[in-house]
Amino acid sequence: MSSDEKVVPRKRLSRDLRRRQLLDVAWGLVREEGTDALSLGYLAEQAGVTKPVVYDHFETRTGLLAALYQDYDARQSLMLDEALKCCEASLASRAGVIAQAYVDCVMSQGREMPGVSAALAGSPELEALKRDYEQPFLDRCHHALAAFAPSGTIGKAGMRLLVGAAEALSQAAAVGELPPEQAKQELSAAIVAMVERQ
Numbered sequence: 001m002s003s004d005e006k007v008v009p010r011k012r013l014s015r016d017l018r019r020r021q022l023l024d025v026a027w028g029l030v031r032e033e034g035t036d037a038l039s040l041g042y043l044a045e046q047a048g049v050t051k052p053v054v055y056d057h058f059e060t061r062t063g064l065l066a067a068l069y070q071d072y073d074a075r076q077s078l079m080l081d082e083a084l085k086c087c088e089a090s091l092a093s094r095a096g097v098i099a100q101a102y103v104d105c106v107m108s109q110g111r112e113m114p115g116v117s118a119a120l121a122g123s124p125e126l127e128a129l130k131r132d133y134e135q136p137f138l139d140r141c142h143h144a145l146a147a148f149a150p151s152g153t154i155g156k157a158g159m160r161l162l163v164g165a166a167e168a169l170s171q172a173a174a175v176g177e178l179p180p181e182q183a184k185q186e187l188s189a190a191i192v193a194m195v196e197r198q
Helices: 015-033 040-047 051-058 061-085 091-108 112-120 124-148 156-174 180-196
Strands: none
Touching: 015 040, 015 051, 015 061, 015 112, 040 051, 040 061, 051 061, 061 091, 061 112, 061 124, 091 124, 091 156, 091 180, 124 156, 124 180, 156 180
């Protein structure tokens, strides 16, 4: 290097920004190459960091997949919370908002999320994550809908029905089996019917 050349130090990212960068790169890898290609070493290479940086954030491949699942869930919760704040207090409106937020979030992740879920299938981490993140979603939906139920509450079976219908219809939209708008309409109708039977 000549005396005229200057070494420009690379800006170090904060821990939170580095994690965000790694998750964004990981989502891109899953989208482009599938979850089978996702390893901590490959993520480090694609993100332009050393392997210890990636291991420090995720520890294992399962830890990385779990972090992707958590990232997706946080986005879904935010979308639902924002939508519910702006919606009118009617069963049809709230059912429509829940359906739209759920399907839109799945569509925003395209086919990546089913791959992440499949890669975690059978792992204790996935079961723990599902329990940790499904219940707050159920609680939000229950809070938004229970006042419209004839009994004033919604049973566990009804809430499980909501989640099952939401997953099935949104995944059908994500893989092109249904147009997203149809998935939203069907899910909204299913939510209304479920609440009215309570």
